[in-house]
Amino acid sequence: INYRNVQFLTSAPTLAECPEDTGAEVAFAGRSNAGKSSAINALTGNSKLARTSKTPGRTQLINFFHAGDDQRLVDLPGYGYAKVARSMKDEWQRHLAFYLEQRQCLRGLVLLMDIRQPLKEFDLHMLTWAVQSGMPAHILLTKADKLKNGPANNIRFAVEKALKEQGLDTGVTVQIFSSTKKTGLDKLERRLNQWLAL
Ligand code: GTP
Ligand code: MG
Numbered sequence: 001i002n003y004r005n006v007q008f009l010t011s012a013p014t015l016a017e018c019p020e021d022t023g024a025e026v027a028f029a030g031r032s033n034a035g036k037s038s039a040i041n042a043l044t045g046n047s048k049l050a051r052t053s054k055t056p057g058r059t060q061l062i063n064f065f066h067a068g069d070d071q072r073l074v075d076l077p078g079y080g081y082a083k084v085a086r087s088m089k090d091e092w093q094r095h096l097a098f099y100l101e102q103r104q105c106l107r108g109l110v111l112l113m114d115i116r117q118p119l120k121e122f123d124l125h126m127l128t129w130a131v132q133s134g135m136p137a138h139i140l141l142t143k144a145d146k147l148k149n150g151p152a153n154n155i156r157f158a159v160e161k162a163l164k165e166q167g168l169d170t171g172v173t174v175q176i177f178s179s180t181k182k183t184g185l186d187k188l189e190r191r192l193n194q195w196l197a198l
Contacts, residue, residue: 001068001193006044009072011061015098018062023070024196025105029096030112031122032078035142035179039112040065040075042179043188050075062099071196072105079122100129108136108195110188115141115152115176118159127168138191140177140184152176 012018028036037050050063063075076099077092100106109130113123118141130137141159144152156176163169173191177184 003043004045007066009064009066011063013061021104024107025072026108026195027074027076028110029076034112036112038179110138112140112142115144131168131170136171139174142177144176145178145181
């Protein structure tokens with residue numbers, strides 16, 4: 001797949017409005033502000049493709065990107081945006097849960113976590129769901145440019161160890177990533193290519 005050719009497809013407020021459930025899809029999930037939209041932009045070399053923001057909660061719809069014939073990348077709304085009303089939060093979670101459970105073409109989950117605050121409650125929920133439902137997951141420890149290589153690698157090892165200890169390592173891989181420095185793009189591409197193969 002040539003990720004440089006990825007294009008915006010559509011935004012869906014609900015599952016009913018998603019593109020037809022065929023082919024292969026990979027979803028980017030994570031807490032608000034983790035860097036999901038930035039990662040999609042870094043991957044595609046198009047800084048304007050997915051909207052990013054310093055304000056958490058920027059992405060409120062399920063955004064679909066066309067990556068090839070019946071292959072899509074999905075930018076999911078972030079979890080945990082404190083300034084949004086409780087009812088809105090519940091609404092998002094419902095859509096998110098619906099999407100994850102219903103979407104037949106979903107091949108893998110890219111789970112993004114700020115490397116400085118990995119494995120928060122939401123992340124563990126997502127990983128538990130992924131492992132239990134046999135959905136492979138790839139963790140991006142994002143914003144690695146904020147740390148030196150040594151500390152960044154130590155966090156990666158600690159995350160891998162914690163996953164093993166909690167039985168959350170089946171089908172789960174972990175890598176360091178930075179959208180600003182483009183660290184780890186090749187690794188991410190390899191994982192996406194495996195999942196998106198038709
Ligand atoms: P929501 O759509 O709100 O869920 O957020 P998101 O996960 O899509 O995060 P987004 O990509 O909008 O990035 C949030 C903030 O983090 C922005 O200010 C980005 O510029 C910043 N950011 C994202 N990736 C990186 C990175 O690799 N390094 C650094 N230093 N900042 C980053
Ligand atoms: Mg976003």
